[in-house]
Amino acid sequence: MLHIVKKDVPNTREKIVVRLSAVLAALAVASIIVVFAGANPIELYIGIVQGCFGSVYRFAATVEKMVPLLVLSLGVMVAFKMRFWNIGAEGQFLMGAVGTTLVVRLLPNLPLPIMLLLMIAVSFLFGAVWLIIPAFFKARFGTNETLFTLMLNYIALTLVTALQYDFWKDPAANGMPKIANLPENALLPSASGFNLSILMAVIIVLVMYYFMNRSKIGFEIAVLGESENTARYIGINVTKTIMIAALVSGGLCGIVGMMQTTGVSGALSTEITGGLGFTAIIVAWLSGLKVPFVVVNSFAFAVLLQGASYIQTAFQIPGSVAEMIQAIILFFILGSEFVLQYRFVSDKTKSEVA
Template identity: 95%
Template sequence: MLHIVKKEVPKTREKIIVRLSAVLAALAVASIIVLVAGANPLELYIGIVQGCFGSLYRFAATVEKMVPLLVLSLGVLVAFKMRFWNIGAEGQFLMGAVGTTLVVRLLPDLPLPVMLVLMIIVSFLFGAVWLMIPAFFKARFGTNETLFTLMLNYIALTLVTALQYDFWKDPAANGMPKIANLPENALLPSAGGFNLSILMAVIIVLAMYYFMNRSKIGFEIAVLGESENTARYIGINVTKTIIIAALVSGGLCGMVGMMQTTGVSGALSTEITGGLGFTAIIVAWLSGLKVPFVVVNSFAFAVLLQGASYIQTAFQIPGSVAEMIQAIILFFILGSEFVLQYRLVSDKTKSEVA
C-alpha cells in the first residue's frame, strides 16, 4: 500500500523544475489537440512566441494584456490571503468601468488630469463597494462569499447589458447596441502602443508589495487568513480587517475597469473583461499569493493570451484552441502542486523508519 505524506516546504529550485515540467507535459498533451486542428504544434508554439516578442508593436500588445491581469490578480490576492474567496473580480472590474463612464457622462468637460484622477477614485470606489457588500455579510453573518461574489459578477454583467442596450445606448450608433466612445479628454495618454496604465501598474505592484509584506494591516490580513482565533487572541479587529482587505481587493479590480475603458477599449461594453477576472484568480493562486510571482505569472499568461490572438490570424487556428491549451496547462500545474506538497511512501519504507 502507498501512503501520502505531507512534505516539508519545497525549495524554490524544486518548485521551478516541477512547474516547468508541468508546463512541458501540458504542451505535449495540447499538441494532440493542435494536430487535430490541423497544425504543426512546434510551429504553433514558435508562432506564439513570435506573436508576443516578434516586434515592438507585438510586445506592446503583450504588455497591454499583462497590465489588467496583473492588477486584477493583485486585487484577488489581498482577499485570498485572508481566505476570503473573492471570485467576483469580473464584477468589480465591470463596476469600475461603469463608474469611469459615469464620471465622463456627468462631468464631460473636465481637463484630462482632473478627469483621470477622478476616474481612478470613482472606479476604485465602485469596485470596492461591489466587494464590500459580500464582505459586510461575511463579517456580520458568515455568509458564503465564494457564491455571493460569483453571483455579483452576473448582476454587474446584467447591469452593463441594460446600460448598453437601454439606458446609455449611443443614439449616434445607428441602432447598434453600444455605449458611446469616451471623448479625447478621458483617454489615457499613450506613446508607441504603451499607455499610462503601465506606470499605474508599476506603482500598484510596489505599493502592494509594501502593503502585504511590510505594513501592519498586511500582517493582520495574513494572520486572519491563517486562523481567525489567533487573530482575535492577539487583538486584531477582525471585522475591520475584513472590510479594509475587501476595500483594497475590490478597489484594485475596479481600477482595472478604468484602465481598460480609458486605455484599451475606449468604451464600456459587456465584452470588456474578456474573462480576465477569472484568469486572475488562477494567476493569484498559482503564484502562491506572493506579489513577485504574480508579476511573473501574469506575464506568462499575457504571453499565452497575446500568442493566442496572434496565431488566430497567422495560422487560422480558432481562438478556442488557445483557450483549451491554457486550461490544459492549468490542469497540469494544479496537479503538479501535489508533487511539491506531498510524497508517496510505501508501507514497507514506513515500517523501516518506525
C-alpha cells in the same frame, strides 16, 4: 502499502523544475488537439512566442494584456490571503468601468489630469463597494462569499447590458447597441502602443508589495487567513480587517475597469472584461499569493493570451484551440502542485522514521 505525506516547503528551484515540466507535459498533450486542428504543434508554439516578442508592436500588445491581469490578480490575492474567496473580480472590474463612464457622463469637460484622477478614485470606489457588500455579510452572518461574489459578477453584467442596450445607448450609433466612446480628455495618454496604465501598474505592484509584506494591516490579513481564533486572541479587529481587505481587493479590480475603458477599449461594453477576472483567480492562486510571483505569472499568462490571438490570424487556428491549450496547461500545473506538497512513503520507511 504506499502512503502520502506532506513534504517540507519545496525550494524555489524545485518549484521551477516541476512547473516547467508540467507546462512541457501539457504542451505535449495539447499537441494532439493542435494536430486535430490541422497545424504543426512545434510551428504553432514557435508562432506563439513570435506573436509576443516578434516586434515592438507585438510586445506592446503582450504588455497591454499583462497589465489588467496583473492588477486584477493582485486585487484577488489580497482577499485570498485572508481565505476570503473573492471570485467576483469580473463584476468589480465591470463596476469600475461603469464608475469611470459615469464620471465622464456627469462631468464631461474636466481637464485630462483631473479627469483621470477622479476616474481612478471613482472606479476604485465602485469596485470596492461591489466587494464590501458580500464582505459585510460574511463578517456579520458568515454568508458564503464564493457564491455571493460569483452572483455579483452576473448582476454587474446585466447592469452593464441594461446600460449598453437602454440607458446609455449611443443615439449616434445608428441603432447599434453600444455606449459612446470616451472623449479625448478622458483617454489615458500613450506612446507607441504603451499607455500610462503600465506606470499605474508599476506603482500598484510596489505599493502592494509594501502593503502585504511590511504593513500592519497586511500582517493582520495574513494572520486572519491562517486562523481566525489566533487573530482574535492577539487582538485583531476581525470585522475591520475583513472590510479593509475587501476595500483594497475590490478597489484594485475596479481600477482595472478604468484602465481598460480609458486605455484599451475606449468605451464601456459587456465584453470589456474578456474573462480576465476569472483568469486572475487562477494567476493569484498559482502564484502562492506572493506579489513577485503574481508579476511573473501574469506575464506568462499574457504571453499565452497574446500568442493565442496571434496564431488565430497567422495560422487560421480557431480561438477555441488556444482556450483548450490554456486549460490543459492549467490542469497540469494544478496537478503538479501535488508533487510539490506531498510525497509517497512506503509503510516500511515510515515505521523506521517512527
